[in-house]
Amino acid sequence: MAEIVIKNLRKDFGDFNAVKSSSFTIGDGEFFMLLGPSGCGKTTTLRMIAGLELPTSGEIYIDGEEVGQRPASERDIAFVFQMFALYPHMNVRKNISYPLISQGMPRAKVKEKVAEVARILGIEDILDRPVGGLSGGDRQRVALGRAIVREPKAFMMDEPLGALDAEFREHMAEELRALHDRMGATTVYVTHDQLEAMQMGDKIVVMNHGVIEQFGVPQDIYDWPATMFVAEFIGSPPMNFLRFDGVAEAGRGSVQMNGHDFLVPDLRDGAKGPLVLGVRPEHVHLSEAAPYRGKVIATEYLGTTQIVTIKTPNGEIKARTGSEASVNAGENVGLEFNGNTVTVFEANTGIALRSAANERVLAHG
Structure with missing residues (x-):
């Protein structure tokens, strides 16, 4: 061959x-x-x-x-x-x-x-x-x-x-x-x-x-998608996008969105202006104690799991949870993200910022 x-x-x-x-x-x-x-x-x-x-x-x-x-x-x-x-x-x-x-x-x-x-x-x-x-x-x-x-x-x-x-x-x-x-x-x-x-x-x-x-x-x-296009094209449901205006500082492991701090892998690149927080549905967790909240607008039962669609101040988001979780449309729920799996994108270019987690992939992708 x-x-x-x-x-x-x-x-x-x-x-x-x-x-x-x-x-x-x-x-x-x-x-x-x-x-x-x-x-x-x-x-x-x-x-x-x-x-x-x-x-x-x-x-x-x-x-x-x-x-x-x-x-x-x-x-x-x-x-x-x-x-x-x-x-x-x-x-x-x-x-x-x-x-x-x-x-x-x-x-x-x-x-x-x-x-x-x-x-x-x-x-x-x-x-x-x-x-x-x-x-x-x-x-x-x-x-x-x-x-x-x-x-x-x-x-x-x-x-x-x-x-x-x-x-x-x-x-x-x-x-x-x-x-x-x-x-x-x-x-x-x-x-x-x-x-x-x-x-x-x-x-x-x-x-x-x-x-x-x-x-x-x-x-x-x-x-670790290199662009928002890849993040949306790969995955079912695709990666969630939460849009916000803010600052992503190189060397920091968090960003602030709507007054709430969200953990991200340590950033290698900095950016400010329109940004996007990208998170896969399986890395979105429902938590009563979480200060960042949204309203459940739909649930989709898939057997062992369910897809919960939530309206937030920064856009709709889908969470993949166990089917045993009791979640109903109209509920107000708290949201937490697994910070080690989050990707930050520049909204205008759609390009992912390099971080401690994805820099190896982006260097060769």
């Missing part, structure tokens, strides 16, 4: 700048996620790595070789699309074997490799069936088989589970990750689904408007 290095990658379509000077490294054997909303540049980035689009500028290295201006046929890349892209007039066996036959591989070797891939994917019983009558999940397995059988340097996957229903999509995500772990293949995977990215990825690039907002491991991106 191969390491993939991207340096200052840019793509323009006329006057439209789709990808803006992206740089990151995909480690050999990593399952790497390109995550973001529609139109953010993630698929364009994938297509440039694969050679289906040539970059306007920048460099792409695959296994140490610069391939930025080479066509897809010269990159030893396998591509898996959302809509399967199978040959409808061929059965499963012929679909999987087609890349090998077109390369002139001996038939005995082709048969051996197809049998091996079918065993890995659990589709040995459908090899001689036409693809037209297969379920969505089986058709996706066939598409994966056709990519895997070539043993390329890397796999490019463009929302390959997007056409499946929600329940089966989750099951296939688990299967795909398990398949990756068995093969150790370098995989670049595009998705707009943050849960899918968090579940499957070793590393994640979060993109928005052609810009990389953050790059890192899923846990770091969730715990």
Whole structure:
């Protein structure tokens, strides 16, 4: 397999700048996620790595070789699309074997490799069936088989589970990750689904408007978002934002909001003016003794937990609490935050201030 290095990658379509000077490294054997909303540049980035689009500028290295201006046929890349892209007039066996036959591989070797891939994917019983009558999940397995059988340097996957229903999509995500772990293949995977990215990825690039907002491991991106966009895009419910005018002083471990002091990790950066206190719902605690208070406007029962929505002087906030807690709409409740998990953002830029907790992440994100 191969390491993939991207340096200052840019793509323009006329006057439209789709990808803006992206740089990151995909480690050999990593399952790497390109995550973001529609139109953010993630698929364009994938297509440039694969050679289906040539970059306007920048460099792409695959296994140490610069391939930025080479066509897809010269990159030893396998591509898996959302809509399967199978040959409808061929059965499963012929679909999987087609890349090998077109390369002139001996038939005995082709048969051996197809049998091996079918065993890995659990589709040995459908090899001689036409693809037209297969379920969505089986058709996706066939598409994966056709990519895997070539043993390329890397796999490019463009929302390959997007056409499946929600329940089966989750099951296939688990299967795909398990398949990756068995093969150790370098995989670049595009998705707009943050849960899918968090579940499957070793590393994640979060993109928005052609810009990389953050790059890192899923846990770091969730715990320490670099921007308000990442904080809101990752998590369900997303991070809470409490807006206030105040001062964040470098070297201090607290900020004052509406006359109340809130603990934060020791700040490395200072800022003043419009600020935002960011806190995840699971780090919001209801406490009768807390002086900072709000009014409960809704509760959502989720089985083992519940989501409580509270109106505060600085905006609505959601708390994830145990389902046994008795909380009713209209109640006035006190709120406490776990100070070690709070992020402070500049409201005008949306950028997180560096702190003792997040500086390692932001330095590499």
